[in-house]
Amino acid sequence: MLDFNKPYLTGKEGHYIYQAVLSGKISGDGMFTKKCHAFFEQRYGFKKCLLTTSCTDALELAALLIDIQQDDEVIMPSFTFVSTANAFVLRGAKIVFCDSRADHPGMDEDQVEALITPRTKAIVPVHYAGVACDMDKIMALADKYGLYVIEDAAQAIDSFYKGKDGVKKPLGGIGHMGAFSFHETKNIMSGEGGMLVVNDEKFINRAEIIREKGTNRSQFFRGEVDKYGWVEMGSSFLPSDIIAAFLYAQLENLDDIQKKRKQIWDAYYVALKPMESKGLFTVPVLPDYATNNAHMFYLVFNNLAERTDVIKKLKDSNIWAVFHYLSLHKSPFYTDKHDGRDLPQTDRYTDCLLRLPMFYELDPTVVIDFFKKL
Numbered sequence: 001m002l003d004f005n006k007p008y009l010t011g012k013e014g015h016y017i018y019q020a021v022l023s024g025k026i027s028g029d030g031m032f033t034k035k036c037h038a039f040f041e042q043r044y045g046f047k048k049c050l051l052t053t054s055c056t057d058a059l060e061l062a063a064l065l066i067d068i069q070q071d072d073e074v075i076m077p078s079f080t081f082v083s084t085a086n087a088f089v090l091r092g093a094k095i096v097f098c099d100s101r102a103d104h105p106g107m108d109e110d111q112v113e114a115l116i117t118p119r120t121k122a123i124v125p126v127h128y129a130g131v132a133c134d135m136d137k138i139m140a141l142a143d144k145y146g147l148y149v150i151e152d153a154a155q156a157i158d159s160f161y162k163g164k165d166g167v168k169k170p171l172g173g174i175g176h177m178g179a180f181s182f183h184e185t186k187n188i189m190s191g192e193g194g195m196l197v198v199n200d201e202k203f204i205n206r207a208e209i210i211r212e213k214g215t216n217r218s219q220f221f222r223g224e225v226d227k228y229g230w231v232e233m234g235s236s237f238l239p240s241d242i243i244a245a246f247l248y249a250q251l252e253n254l255d256d257i258q259k260k261r262k263q264i265w266d267a268y269y270v271a272l273k274p275m276e277s278k279g280l281f282t283v284p285v286l287p288d289y290a291t292n293n294a295h296m297f298y299l300v301f302n303n304l305a306e307r308t309d310v311i312k313k314l315k316d317s318n319i320w321a322v323f324h325y326l327s328l329h330k331s332p333f334y335t336d337k338h339d340g341r342d343l344p345q346t347d348r349y350t351d352c353l354l355r356l357p358m359f360y361e362l363d364p365t366v367v368i369d370f371f372k373k374l
């Protein structure tokens with residue numbers, strides 16, 4: 001069976017973990033965590049990076065930072081992972097789901113303004129497949145209505161948005177905060193892992209505190225205060241330095257990993273784009289303001305039955321391809337809390353989107369040959 005995903009090891013992960021263990025300090029914010037923070041801050045110009053144990057955790061940290069209260073409203077796509085919503089639901093927020101775009105599973109920026117009410121506190125755009133949402137539009141709405149923007153950049157490492165000013169900005173670095181995932185299904189991974197990027201300086205101090213159980217321990221270790229104590233509500237969001245050691249080995253190979261994934265993505269695109277004319281499926285559309293980080297290659301079929309049929313035929317050919325999110329507004333947990341609006345594009349991607357195998361060591365030829373014969 002051809003796997004859908006196979007985590008790629010660069011070869012140095014074990015070596016760095018050994019170094020971390022030998023250093024005698026394997027709790028959080030050790031040598032490798034600092035190296036990871038510096039890598040991201042230098043490469044992408046992020047103001048403040050804080051490794052977390054997952055993207056889920058980074059989103060929960062963000063929800064605490066913007067002080068989400070009972071019945072605050074948060075706007076996000078329905079076609080996303082449960083963690084995007086859970087982080088805010090845990091604090092009592094009501095999720096207001098926005099439909100996806102007709103040309104792309106990302107949320108339809110033009111529908112957001114109509115969803116804003118006096119209770120709206122934040123917009124959470126998800127850069128699906130690492131493809132940017134139209135951040136100029138979202139940031140303009142945030143400015144106009146005084147809202148926070150938390151980017152769910154879980155899939156968006158090394159991907160960019162080119163706005164009206166022509167400047168290429170890294171995803172995760174545009175909103176007030178951005179959350180990344182290093183889960184083993186992502187381009188760069190540490191098994192489980194994540195990072196909060198803080199772009200608005202006013203959150204930096206509290207981000208460090210909330211991540212460290214509500215204490216000012218980070219300031220203490222920098223010598224900025226002579227004792228540390230409990231200064232606000234918090235939790236433990238920081239990973240062991242063993243995780244950071246693993247992650248650092250991956251980061252050193254970021255360019256190589258990205259190059260390889262893009263080659264695979266391009267091979268799919270070149271082979272499958274001409275087959276669109278047969279009318280069975282369409283290939284991904286990249287808006288001109290978005291770059292491609294080759295996180296995912298997907299096809300969109302006409303209906304559920306046709307997709308189900310192709311999944312079965314792929315399986316018969318020993319190829320494992322998978323569909324993706326089930327609309328959150330129709331989930332068992334949220335359906336009676338949703339305001340009843342239909343989200344037809346979300347439902348269409350739930351029924352019709354199929355992800356093809358995508359990982360560093362993949363030879364896409366067998367998958368391409370399958371579609372040639374289909």
Ligand SMILES: *Cc1c(COP(=O)(O)O)cnc(C)c1O
Binds near residue numbers: 080183192
């Ligand atoms: C993977 C993913 C998450 C969750 O990441 P974890 O690191 O597993 O917590 C959240 N949102 C999106 C869009 C994701 O793809």
